Each structure stands twice: as structure tokens, then as C-alpha cells.
Ligand code: AMP
């Protein structure tokens with residue numbers, strides 16, 4: 463396990479007071495390591511999990527050369543490139559039934575899709591092309607060798623990895639694993655993630671609803687970050703440990719951090735990492751492990767803490783996110799998501815950016831990355847994007863209305879109406 467300071471010492475132009483997004487991600491990705499430990503589950507239970515090891519195919523798929531179409535299995539050597547040829551049908555081959563017939567010169571076999579190619583044959587002529595005269599099958603010229611056949615092992619070959627460790631199991635992988643006759647697979651164990659909100663101004667919805675706490679007074683607000691965080695972690699398939707709201711009290715904070723570190727692989731908090739924050743959150747983070755505090759050159763989501771903290775002999779990665787609700791989501795998607803996927807053993811963590819035409823002027827200063835919330839749509843035959851309206855980091859509605867992030871890169875300046883911009887779809891991300 464590498465120390466954070468060693469990772470940071472390898473990063474060029476490291477400036478914690480104005481860290482570009484790419485640099486921050488570079489540190490995070492080199493810092494976090496996949497968790498050890500896997501479990502063996504039935505194929506369907508592997509959906510949305512990550513393969514812990516390569517799946518080596520025990521068989522060829524398909525196992526035998528077979529017909530891809532209904533028609534006649536013929537010997538290509540019998541055919542002519544410039545004249546019709548008359549062949550004699552000697553039998554029929556069905557899918558799933560063994561075919562006893564062996565085709566000699568001048569002979570052919572009626573075949574159904576999926577039937578094993580009868581011995582002696584190598585090519586299939588589809589039924590629409592042939593003429594039938596009693597037992598005589600007239601094949602027109604111009605056929606190609608091996609046409610309309612599927613070769614043994616053309617999908618997967620015995621002894622070769624069919625799927626690699628680190629692959630996310632999606633519906634296609636479920637089918638592929640089943641096609642190999644494999645009923646149980648080894649997947650990485652689920653990631654355990656503990657999270658809590660910090661701040662004296664927060665009222666916890668569950669406590670208020672159950673009557674255990676008073677409704678918010680003037681200046682107090684409902685804690686919403688724990689709900690977005692819970693949802694984002696669920697979508698990633700994590701085991702979540704919701705630790706509630708923790709008051710700005712050094713004793714309570716220390717206990718919460720220690721308990722979270724003791725039970726989880728990662729700890730995520732929101733709030734208390736801003737500059738000049740008059741609370742103990744930062745102090746406690748620094749006290750319990752190796753933690754760095756960043757001001758990231760981005761919007762929203764400038765302040766963030768990253769590190770490892772200890773509790774009861776266990777250590778956990780720490781992600782101290784800002785307090786503002788949009789900043790929480792943006793920093794989660796653009797830093798924490800990739801880190802958690804890496805911890806889960808995933809190899810492919812990046813999402814594609816696509817280009818769309820901006821419908822409006824978007825103001826932007828070079829020197830920071832912005833993740834504005836946008837609505838992508840198809841208009842007059844092309845993809846266009848507009849912003850969701852007010853982009854304040856506390857306006858969660860901007861996330862709810864959006865179907866994409868408009869990604870404005872570090873060096874980029876303002877975008878004129880009609881200019882192309884990069885867009886990251888929320889489908890697949892959220
Ligand atoms: P902080 O970084 O702690 O100064 O928080 C920045 C802003 O986010 C403040 O306006 C907080 O009230 C707000 N905030 C912090 N935590 C939460 C939360 N869990 N839910 C909603 N808003 C929050």
C-alpha cells in the first residue's frame with residue numbers, strides 16, 4: 463500500500479491550493495488499490511459484479527461446425543463457378559440431433575439452422591437459391607466456400623480467456639458465461655462504504671420524521687447529501703453504512719471517523735472541508751491518518767480531502783467532499799466514482815465524452831474545469847445542449863433536470879452559441 467506522500471511526490475506541478483482536475487485524479491488513481499477478497503456466486507448473482515479472475519473457456523463455442531441457415535449442406539469441391547450443378551439429397555440434419563449421413567461426391571444433405579455440418583460437407587446453400595427436382599437439388603453457380611456456416615470455436619476457443627478479471631458482468635457476460643457451461647463464478651467482494659454528513663445546521667430527515675429531533679429552525683436545513691450519496695453508492699453496487707449526521711463536536715467526530723474507518727473500505731463525508739471552516743472536521747481527519755486538503759481548480763466542488771484513516775486496526779480510504787449538494791455529486795462522479803471502481807477491481811472506469819452544439823453562450827474562465835448541468839437533445843438532425851438554468855452549487859434542481867454534464871476543460875474559455883462542447887451523458891454515470 464503506497465503512502466499518499468509518495469504518490470504525490472511523483473506528480474509534477476503539484477499544488478494543493480490550485481490542483482487541476484487531471485492532477486487530482488492522477489493522485490487518486492495511483493493511491494487507491496483494489497480490495498482483496500472474492501466470493502463464488504451463481505451466474506445470475508454475478509450481474510453488476512466484477513470478475514475476480516479470468517474465465518478460461520473449457521470448450522469451443524460453438525463446439526462443432528454448424529449451419530447458420532436452413533438449406534443444403536454441400537461439398538464445395540462439387541460446385542462450379544459458371545454452371546448449375548445437380549446433387550443428390552441423401553438425408554436431413556436437424557439442430558441438436560446427430561446426423562448419421564456422410565456426403566460423398568455429388569451428394570448433399572438438407573440442413574436446418576444450428577445443425578452440425580454433416581461429414582463430408584463444408585458449405586451451405588440457402589434454400590431460396592436451389593431448385594428441387596425430386597431427389598435432385600440444383601445449385602446455381604457462384605457459391606463461396608464455407609458460406610452460411612459457423613466454425614467451431616469462432617465465438618470462444620477452449621483454453622483461451624473468454625473474459626478477463628476486472629470485467630463488469632452485464633447481461634451479455636451472463637449469457638457468455640452460461641454458453642461455456644459455467645454455473646458459478648468468482649467475483650470481487652462488494653465494497654463497504656461508510657458515509658456521514660457533518661454540520662451543526664443539519665437536521666436529519668429520519669430523526670425529524672420519527673419525532674426524535676425537532677424540525678429545522680431558522681438557519682437549519684434538512685440533510686440531503688446523505689440521500690444523494692446513498693443513491694450514488696447503491697448504483698455502484700456498494701454495501702453502504704449510513705452513519706447519519708455528525709454534529710460539529712470533536713468527541714463525536716473523532717468517534718465517527720474511527721468507527722467508519724474500522725468497518726469500511728472507504729469513508730465518505732460531506733461538509734467541513736472548506737477554507738476557514740469553523741469546525742473540527744478537518745482537524746479530526748488529519749489526526750486519524752494521512753490526509754491532504756485540496757483546493758481543486760474546478761467548479762463546482764473546490765475543496766476536498768483525500769487520504770487514509772485508521773480505526774481499530776483497519777484503515778480506510780477517506781474522501782472528504784464539500785458540503786454543497788451539487789458539489790457533492792460532481793466531486794463524487796468525477797473523483798470518487800473512479801476511485802471506488804478501481805477499488806472494486808474494475809479496469810474500465812472512464813466514461814466517453816461526446817460533442818454537441820451549444821445552444822447558447824456559456825461563460826467560462828480558463829484555468830479551471832467546470833461541470834455544468836445540461837440538457838442534451840436532438841434538434842434539426844444534430845445533438846445540441848443547453849444549460850439547466852441557475853448553476854449554483856447548492857441548486858440540486860440543476861442536477862435533477864439535467865441529462866448530461868457540459869464539461870468545460872481547464873484551458874477552455876467561454877463557449878459561443880453554435881460552438882461544439884464536450885458532454886458527458888448521465889445515463890451510465892448515475
Ligand atoms: P460546508 O462545506 O460544510 O461549509 O458546507 C457548504 C454548504 O453546504 C453550506 O451551505 C451547508 O449548509 C451545505 N451543506 C453541508 N452539508 C449539507 C448536507 N448534508 N445537506 C445539505 N446541505 C449541506
Ligand code: MG
Pocket residue numbers: 660661662733734739741785
Ligand atoms: Mg459545514
